[in-house]
Amino acid sequence: MGSVVVKDLIKKYDDVVALKNVNLDIKEGEFFALLGPSGCGKTTTMRCIAGFEDPSSGDIFIGDQKVNHVPPNKRNCGMVFQSYALFPHYNVFENVAYSLVVRELYNGGLMTKIKNFALLMSRRLAKPSEHIEKKVRDALKYVELEPYAERAVSELSGGQQQRVALARALVMEPSVLLMDEPLSNLDKKLRNTMRSTIRRIQQDVGITTIFVTHDQEEAMSMADRVAVMKDGEVIQIASPTELYSQPKTSFVADFVGSSNIFQGNVKKSEKTHTIVKFGDIVLKSNFNTNKNDVNVMIRPESIELFANGASTDGENVIEGEVIISTYLGSQIRYDVKVGMYEFMVDKTYEPGVPVLESGEKVKLKINPERVLLI
Numbered sequence: 001m002g003s004v005v006v007k008d009l010i011k012k013y014d015d016v017v018a019l020k021n022v023n024l025d026i027k028e029g030e031f032f033a034l035l036g037p038s039g040c041g042k043t044t045t046m047r048c049i050a051g052f053e054d055p056s057s058g059d060i061f062i063g064d065q066k067v068n069h070v071p072p073n074k075r076n077c078g079m080v081f082q083s084y085a086l087f088p089h090y091n092v093f094e095n096v097a098y099s100l101v102v103r104e105l106y107n108g109g110l111m112t113k114i115k116n117f118a119l120l121m122s123r124r125l126a127k128p129s130e131h132i133e134k135k136v137r138d139a140l141k142y143v144e145l146e147p148y149a150e151r152a153v154s155e156l157s158g159g160q161q162q163r164v165a166l167a168r169a170l171v172m173e174p175s176v177l178l179m180d181e182p183l184s185n186l187d188k189k190l191r192n193t194m195r196s197t198i199r200r201i202q203q204d205v206g207i208t209t210i211f212v213t214h215d216q217e218e219a220m221s222m223a224d225r226v227a228v229m230k231d232g233e234v235i236q237i238a239s240p241t242e243l244y245s246q247p248k249t250s251f252v253a254d255f256v257g258s259s260n261i262f263q264g265n266v267k268k269s270e271k272t273h274t275i276v277k278f279g280d281i282v283l284k285s286n287f288n289t290n291k292n293d294v295n296v297m298i299r300p301e302s303i304e305l306f307a308n309g310a311s312t313d314g315e316n317v318i319e320g321e322v323i324i325s326t327y328l329g330s331q332i333r334y335d336v337k338v339g340m341y342e343f344m345v346d347k348t349y350e351p352g353v354p355v356l357e358s359g360e361k362v363k364l365k366i367n368p369e370r371v372l373l374i
């Protein structure tokens with residue numbers, strides 16, 4: 001059983017409260033991301049689950065077992081770190097086989113002969129049992145490194161080294177895989193490839209995976225569910241789509257994708273809609289609220305943009321002026337000034353359609369469905 005439950009977890013380091021009251025309920029087979037800015041407590045949460053840190057209070061369950069007092073090597077967690085932590089003097093096969101050989105020696109009662117450990121290890125690694133040989137070859141096949149089995153790890157690229165680290169964790173058949181910023185040492189292109197590799201392997205193996213990252217794109221593209229953390233607390237747990245479309249706080253809205261967020265006042269509140277005002281701008285939202293002061297959130301791609309002169313009917317049409325346009329490949333980001341406010345607006349780039357220039361007058365139209373109140 002590979003479910004993980006974290007209950008009322010508090011972790012203090014003297015005066016520093018790293019985790020205030022973290023609760024997680026991670027299902028078996030789920031790919032779960034811990035996302036948040038530097039220092040929010042992601043690694044501490046992970047280290048408590050792995051058993052490298054003792055909680056100040058609270059409980060941790062892996063499967064049905066409460067593991068608070070279970071040592072790390074008995075928790076059946078595989079770990080992959082940002083630094084690959086491979087053995088430089090062993091080749092790819094030997095790195096992946098290492099822990100299996102240690103376990104075999106330990107179970108055979110041979111680990112007591114510590115004096116001969118290095119010799120024993122190198123012999124067993126050079127001529128592993130059939131059972132270990134098969135497991136390692138299978139793990140290398142998973143990460144598509146079978147042809148590299150005999151290669152020195154120093155002769156591998158960063159992405160390949162990270163795949164060795166992944167194979168080394170998987171070969172032990174852990175019930176939970178813990179990954180702490182595993183892709184942050186890789187360049188952007190390789191990171192994207194590795195994201196799909198990890199996701200594919202995770203789905204094939206069906207292993208419960210907890211993935212720590214500060215990169216929202218990474219979390220959103222890989223995880224089934226994401227916990228957004230801030231200052232030692234979990235702010236929201238949701239699927240990537242829910243997190244994006246229904247952020248609970250402006251922190252989440254801002255951290256997960258870009259958003260226009262304005263402090264507004266509620267002018268009228270009905271069951272079906274709300275009228276909000278900020279500065280001279282009045283907008284209709286199809287959400288209701290019982291508050292007087294709200295944060296009005298609108299995603300840049302939810303705003304339609306029309307050149308001045310275009311006829312635009314309907315609700316929520318406001319006039320502004322382009323401050324700057326930025327070409328982003330498939331999209332153009334327009335910063336548009338409306339009174340004292342600036343709106344970010346994303347428009348799909350269409351070849352042949354001229355990009356609007358700074359100073360051009362435009363109209364913005366915002367569907368009330370897309371005006372969130374948080």
Ligand SMILES: Nc1ncnc2c1ncn2[C@@H]1O[C@H](COP(=O)(O)OP(=O)(O)OP(=O)(O)O)[C@@H](O)[C@H]1O
Nearest residue numbers: 013016017018037038039040041042043044045214
């Ligand atoms: N051993 C320690 N002693 C004292 N404070 C610590 C220790 N480990 C972590 N902290 C503090 O706990 C808080 C959470 O740290 P943690 O490493 O979990 O954050 P993080 O979200 O993983 O950050 P990053 O993305 O930078 O790795 C931080 O304020 C950090 O300074």
